[in-house]
Amino acid sequence: MQLLNILNIKGTITLKSGLHIGAGDVEMHIGGTDNPIIKHPNTQEPYIPGSSIKGKVRSLLELKSGLVVKTDGNPLSARLLKGLKGEERQECETILKLFGSSGADGEAVAELGPSRVSFADCPITKNWQEKVRQSRWSLTEVKSENSINRIKGTAENPRFTERVPSDTEFAFSVCLKVLKPEEEQPLLEALLQGLKLLELDALGGSGSRGYGKVQFRFEDESIQKRFESIDLFSRGGKL
Amino acid sequence: MKLYAISLEPISGFGTPLKGDTLFGHFCWQAAYDSKLLNGGLDKWIDCYGKKPCVVFSSAMPYFSGQSTPYAVKRPDLPRSYLFNKLKEKPNKREQISARKEDSKKKWMLLEKSLTINLDKPLFRTDADLAGMVAGENLSGSFRCSFEQPHNTINRLTLTTGEGAFAPFAETVHFYMPETELALFVLVDETATDLERVCTALERMGQFGYGKNASTGLGRFRLGSLREEVSLPSGQAFNACYALAPVVPERGRFSKAFFQPFVRFGKHGDELARSPHPFKNPVIMADEGAVFLPATEATEEVFLKPYIGTAVKNISKALKSSVVQGYAPYVPFHLEVNS
Numbered sequence: 369m370q371l372l373n374i375l376n377i378k379g380t381i382t383l384k385s386g387l388h389i390g391a392g393d394v395e396m397h398i399g400g401t402d403n404p405i406i407k408h409p410n411t412q413e414p415y416i417p418g419s420s421i422k423g424k425v426r427s428l429l430e431l432k433s434g435l436v437v438k439t440d441g442n443p444l445s446a447r448l449l450k451g452l453k454g455e456e457r458q459e460c461e462t463i464l465k466l467f468g469s470s471g472a473d474g475e476a477v478a479e480l481g482p483s484r485v486s487f488a489d490c491p492i493t494k495n496w497q498e499k500v501r502q503s504r505w506s507l508t509e510v511k512s513e514n515s516i517n518r519i520k521g522t523a524e525n526p527r528f529t530e531r532v533p534s535d536t537e538f539a540f541s542v543c544l545k546v547l548k549p550e551e552e553q554p555l556l557e558a559l560l561q562g563l564k565l566l567e568l569d570a571l572g573g574s575g576s577r578g579y580g581k582v583q584f585r586f587e588d589e590s591i592q593k594r595f596e597s598i599d600l601f602s603r604g605g606k607l
Numbered sequence: 608m609k610l611y612a613i614s615l616e617p618i619s620g621f622g623t624p625l626k627g628d629t630l631f632g633h634f635c636w637q638a639a640y641d642s643k644l645l646n647g648g649l650d651k652w653i654d655c656y657g658k659k660p661c662v663v664f665s666s667a668m669p670y671f672s673g674q675s676t677p678y679a680v681k682r683p684d685l686p687r688s689y690l691f692n693k694l695k696e697k698p699n700k701r702e703q704i705s706a707r708k709e710d711s712k713k714k715w716m717l718l719e720k721s722l723t724i725n726l727d728k729p730l731f732r733t734d735a736d737l738a739g740m741v742a743g744e745n746l747s748g749s750f751r752c753s754f755e756q757p758h759n760t761i762n763r764l765t766l767t768t769g770e771g772a773f774a775p776f777a778e779t780v781h782f783y784m785p786e787t788e789l790a791l792f793v794l795v796d797e798t799a800t801d802l803e804r805v806c807t808a809l810e811r812m813g814q815f816g817y818g819k820n821a822s823t824g825l826g827r828f829r830l831g832s833l834r835e836e837v838s839l840p841s842g843q844a845f846n847a848c849y850a851l852a853p854v855v856p857e858r859g860r861f862s863k864a865f866f867q868p869f870v871r872f873g874k875h876g877d878e879l880a881r882s883p884h885p886f887k888n889p890v891i892m893a894d895e896g897a898v899f900l901p902a903t904e905a906t907e908e909v910f911l912k913p914y915i916g917t918a919v920k921n922i923s924k925a926l927k928s929s930v931v932q933g934y935a936p937y938v939p940f941h942l943e944v945n946s
Binding site for chain 2: 369370371374376390391392406408409410411417418419422423424427430431436437439440441442443467468469470480481482483485486487488489543545547575
């Protein structure tokens with residue numbers, strides 16, 4: 369294997385709804401929310417960790433592959449390759465080459481090579497920072513929620529969740545290592561498919577309740593056109 | 608060998624500190640995938656690494672461009688009496704204790720561009736001082752801070768987190784203050800490679816990510832404007848070496864050593880990180896900031912070379928030919944040894 373190229377795919381992620389990527393329950397500040405989001409420790413500006421995008425894109429690609437029934441919900445690993453043939457094997461290999469595999473099966477992992485893809489953390493774009501500053505908006509919002517008692521029909525369990533507001537823009541960057549010429553296009557295609565799946569699904573917490581809808585806009589026009597033309601499902605997402 | 612100073616601009620958090628031996632490991636992986644980075648390829652230079660290192664990396668240290676003392680290195684690991692006593696001749700015990708507390712916070716030493724170390728006129732600084740230098744104002748914090756970043760694994764059947772393998776966990780991430788610049792000193796054997804190729808390797812490391820969790824956003828940096836050859840101080844009666852990276856000193860070369868031990872529990876990178884034996888044997892090193900005094904009979908020999916230390920071999924079950932950078936670039940200086 370030889371490093372032939374590193375494709376750097378850059379663009380913008382625009383939030384189409386509030387985004388909550390939790391900072392955990394490590395500490396709670398007086399007057400703070402009980403569900404804070406992750407922020408840069410120096411600037412206190414929210415950012416999207418590369419791990420959030422990588423993890424969600426991988427899990428969606430694995431779900432689409434249908435191979436997850438064989439892993440009991442765990443991520444795909446090189447061990448699974450032994451029992452696969454044809455298209456299933458190819459799909460599994462593509463995911464493992466892109467995102468990496470656990471070290472349980474040394475030989476199989478060595479054949480796959482290193483993880484090809486590397487997602488950077490996504491900071492808020494300079495444009496958005498400026499817009500927020502000029503408009504005197506806040507970089508975050510707090511959404512209150514509750515649950516409804518099914519018998520009384522009244523609100524219970526109020527909670528306050530911090531989110532990054534809709535329309536916020538983040539700078540997105542992902543690197544793809546090309547180690548074999550014949551791998552470049554299939555891996556790029558799979559990566560773009562994963563990002564398309566993410567657009568259709570959601571990033572961060574509470575996705576089924578409307579949080580975390582995102583839209584990608586790529587700097588490179590050819591990548592943008594290719595991304596827009598991706599048809600993920602045979603029925604094109606229609607009934 | 609030529610000594611170069613190269614500046615880096617961190618643009619993300621780091622899971623792994625930018626230490627000389629880890630940077631060398633990353634450079635080797637770059638050379639393994641691009642044979643043009645080292646003349647004759649990586650294997651040739653690994654074979655002779657014990658006698659002739661191709662590149663020796665220092666650890667990264669804060670860099671302040673345009674200042675008369677642009678580098679901030681770790682305070683030498685010398686006893687306090689070598690560093691502060693001359694400055695703190697306090698009359699009473701209370702003042703002495705107070706001064707000692709103040710001094711112990713000063714973990715950094717500023718260095719001039721000429722890299723001259725003069726312990727009679729030391730420029731020791733605290734973390735907060737460095738934060739102020741980066742921000743251009745007085746700050747109470749540190750120029751480097753850490754926080755616990757939570758992670759979890761998504762259950763592919765439910766697309767939620769949960770228990771067991773899917774339970775949330777936290778990992779420590781270190782962030783530098785925005786606009787912090789770091790400097791590396793790199794010794795380059797001109798018969799092996801050159802500044803341009805070392806910079807190419809560093810650029811790729813910074814682009815794809817350095818160290819732990821590189822594929823999920825950590826360890827990003829870009830190269831700064833500083834890429835120049837530097838000279839070590841010369842022409843004086845030096846008797847000590849200040850190490851700029853973790854080092855495994857040669858046996859019998861030094862009469863005195865002042866250092867903090869640093870145990871490198873190394874792990875293979877790239878594809879070997881996921882091999883059945885990803886961990887290397889631990890290596891006990893003297894951390895950067897160590898001071899070594901060459902034995903009288905070895906003084907000339909030590910100061911002839913621009914680096915100190917040895918190669919460390921036989922540390923891996925996954926790849927027998929693996930080596931660890933036990934070498935370190937050093938700054939020669941004169942240490943007045945207390946009797």
